Amino acid sequence: MKEWLIRRTVRDSERVEDAAVRSRYGMLSSVVGILCNLLLFAAKFLIGVLSGSVSIMADSVNNLSDAGSSVVTLIGFKVSSKPADEGHPFGHARAEYIGGLAVAFMILLIGVEFFRNSLDRILHPQALEIRALTLLVLLLSIAVKLWMGSFNRYIGRRISSAALLATAQDSFNDVLSTGAVLLSLIVVRFTGWQLDGWMGLVVALFILWSGIGIARSTVSPLLGQSPPPELVEEIEHKVRAYPDVLGIHDLVVHSYGPRNWFASLHAEVSAAEDILDSHDRIDNIEREVGEELGLHLVIHMDPIVVDDPLVNELREYTAGCVRRLDPALSMHDFRLVRGQTHSNLIFDVTVPPGYPMSDQELAAVLEKNIADFDPNYYAVITFDRSYVSSTSKRVDLG
16 A cells, blocks of 8 residues: 555655655655544544543544644655755755654644643543444544554655654554543443543643654754764775775764765875875765765865874874773874974874863873873874764774
């Protein structure tokens, strides 16, 4: 059923990297969500009015909010598929996250309202009229929501869409909330216990929990979350595999929407090589790795001295000091500037986010270690902050 719908409605469905194809997937999911949720809302609302059940009414309006969420998701996919322009040079793909955030706010507002209504029903309980049609509609709702959750999760995973995965989770949450309503009606039918207000409260809490979850999943990429560790490792592995690259550092990976990755890094090359040849090879690495991984890659070339025995010795000693201090630290851009009375060892140290020692404390330890080796060597250290998620792993020391 899922594949049949996709083949019938999504042109070029295999090209999931294409923004237009992603928009078609989003439109399919949204249209299915709007139709299914409007149907469920109408059926449950009618049953809720006839039976006087606040929990069924809450569940029906939850379906109406889901239909509105599908409309917002549809708008988000349409906006996110727009190409880059002068005002938005990185494109509009983050609009998908904004759509998801709007959905979260709608869900939270609905949840707060029905939490209030359910508390009122607990304080002022009313007898319910239970009909076979009521139970049938709720069972049908559970079946439809299970299928919708499975459908949206299938598409969300195919196109790596946080918005659709959140919509799928919302559908599965609806299954639990509708199941709670169904259980309360069965209890009323066989025991006479009035649990409608309590189950309405449970439904409201499910709605609130769903809204909070969707908000968290969309706010994080908008704020600039860490890239997936496997992507970071793949970039490092592919660039370091080239024989001309002696080390890499200052890797920055950030996203401007689903599957819209940008990365930059510094690659160390031998200063003894012709600079034009090295630059040409770095250009080739940029293009090849970028195409292989489907991202925009920029590489800055850092020439380093590799044929001076003293520089090599001092570099290895200093790198060892950094490693012994903490394997989570890494060193790069090492240079030796000789003078008549003293020489400067100039280098950068990359520090993970939230590191317990301050820059001043780190500098004091490293300066002492270098002075212990030879008091005529002064350390000139620049501290960088790592912007990728694999900070516990040393990249390369140069």
